Amino acid sequence: MVYMVVRDMERGQRAVQAIKADVGPSVKLHLLQADFEHMSQVQALIAQLRGIRIDILVNNAGVWYPGPFRLTSDGLEQTLAINFFSSALLTLGVLDQLAPGARVVFMSSPGEAPPFSKVECSFKNI
DSSP: OEEEEESOHHHHHHHHHHHHHHHOTTOOEEEEEOOTTOHHHHHHHHHHHTTOOEEEEEEOOOOOOOSSOOBOTTSSBHHHIIIIIHHHHHHHHTGGGEEEEEEEEEOOOGGGSTTGGGSOOOOTTO
16 A cells, blocks of 8 residues: 655545556555645644554655745744655654664755755754
8 A cells, every 4th residue: 555645635636546547546545635834734644644554655745945934833944844844753753663674765856956056045044
């Protein structure tokens, strides 16, 4: 079983249909919804996953908001909340569910590399 976490269920359903069209209708995909901007939603996701053995965890949430600076309702800078803190919280929250030999993968994007990485960032308000 593959659990796919999406922010938008409608777009997630379209992704499931595309995957099934490509891989085959017997693929077992289960959609869960969470907005990784909100740590409370990540914690709710952890609760939903409780008791499920995890063989592979792929953290692929990511955005790039070059400005203006914005805090989430949790008081975190928005890009860091989504790209880093939420994936770290999810991973730590399910550590005890990882199967022996399980793998945890953190995805990144070209936005982390030049020329975007040359964007001047201010960490004074973080």
